[in-house]
Amino acid sequence: MQDAHFSARPLVGLPRRCEVAPGCPPAEPALRAHMERTRLLRPGLLLHWEDAREARDLIAQTEIGAGLRIVVLLEGAVDVSYGAQRVALASTQGRASAALVALTERDRLTRRARQGVYSRRVNVSLGWEWLAQCGAAPDMLDDLMLRHLTARRWQVSARAAALAEQIVHPPPLAPLLQHMYLESRALDLVGEALGALCPQPPAEAAQRLRPREHQRLRELHAFLASGRADDMSLDEIARQAGVNPTTLQRQFRAVYGTTVFDYLRDARLQRARQALERDGVTVGQAAQLAGYTSAANFATAYKRRFGTPPKLARARV
Structure with a gap:
């Protein structure tokens, strides 16, 4: 799935350089495949999805800007590091898992892949400017108890898992309609993630x-x-x-x-x-x-x- 943004301007957070594990083939084909599954929905809101087995051992690194990174793993395993904060997710008994990582400054993203490892996942990157435009208060990080490289796990609801599945396998639509389809699902998924992490009084019965x-x-x-x-x-x-x-x-x-x-x-x-x-x-x-x-x-x-x-x-x- 291609998007005009890929040739029009660089996408913040995309790997610009890949370092490959010793003995592995060059990473450029993997980088091109990554680009094909990435969509800049609007400035500050970046979406990426995967549904594949790793073709080779790979270590990919890039510099990424400040913001929130949401990872929803539907099935398989994924191993990434944001600076010194490592996030390793694995689905168990068919249950999805997810994490949110806060970056208050630029840092390095490292993704490690092992040949044959399967992953079906969605990644959403939120820039601070985009969050501010959406009405996020300056003390939002304090409310979420997040600091630089803080990682928080959250329980994936049935609705959040369904939204992620729809992103991974969107219906065949005209480019404009598909862009709108993906953006609507991504925004709903962001709402699910932040809603799960925002402090809320537990149900009285619970x-x-x-x-x-x-x-x-x-x-x-x-x-x-x-x-x-x-x-x-x-x-x-x-x-x-x-x-x-x-x-x-x-x-x-x-x-x-x-x-x-x-x-x-x-x-x-x-x-x-x-x-x-x-x-x-x-x-x-x-x-x-x-x-x-x-x-x-x-x-x-x-x-x-x-x-x-x-x-x-x-x-x-």
């Missing part, structure tokens, strides 16, 4: 939970993610957790912001996506894995969740 109840919910969350509860009723799940169904729903929503069955539905869709991408199952087989008797209904739910139809995921195998 505040009232005792440590033992939080531990029980964490264990139940892992049980639901494993797939063992897919065919269980709410009563059976509640018995597994040792509470009644009403209490379970109230506590689960207070801590995770969703219902038990909404979470199960999303977990099944995640497993179906992995089966499409990794195992090459048919769309009908993926629909069964996700608990759908209709492949058409599955395709609709899949596209709503990930932004692309399931047949495209299978095409990447």
Whole structure:
């Protein structure tokens, strides 16, 4: 995907020089591929996405300006350093992970890649001038407890993961419409990240939970993610957790912001996506894995969740 900005002016934060690990091929092809997946949405707002396996060992370095850097890893692993602050992310059990790094001055970005390592991720770079234009107060860093090279992890919501998926695989649109599509998703993703980090009073119901109840919910969350509860009723799940169904729903929503069955539905869709991408199952087989008797209904739910139809995921195998 090309953009006129690539030839019109330099993009702040793009690698201008790549240093390659000993014995590795030159980095220029990797740099060109990087440029093709980068979009300057507006001055101070830069978007980059990846969905590929590393072709070679590589160490790429560049100088980047002050601002906020948001990394959302949907699947795989990524290893980058901002100055002396190293950020290594890896997805576990199909769950996305994310980090935000603050730079109050220019510093060096280093990305390390190992041959064969897969990564599906989105990076958003926010300049301070852009943040100021959006109404960010001068004391925003103090509110977020961020200093130079401070890195903060944040829990990726289902909505944030869906936005990132839509950025990685946007629909085929005319250049202007695609630019607007990517910018709208990037802005929503920024809102999700900053909203997750901004100080907010915890939900009253979650505040009232005792440590033992939080531990029980964490264990139940892992049980639901494993797939063992897919065919269980709410009563059976509640018995597994040792509470009644009403209490379970109230506590689960207070801590995770969703219902038990909404979470199960999303977990099944995640497993179906992995089966499409990794195992090459048919769309009908993926629909069964996700608990759908209709492949058409599955395709609709899949596209709503990930932004692309399931047949495209299978095409990447």
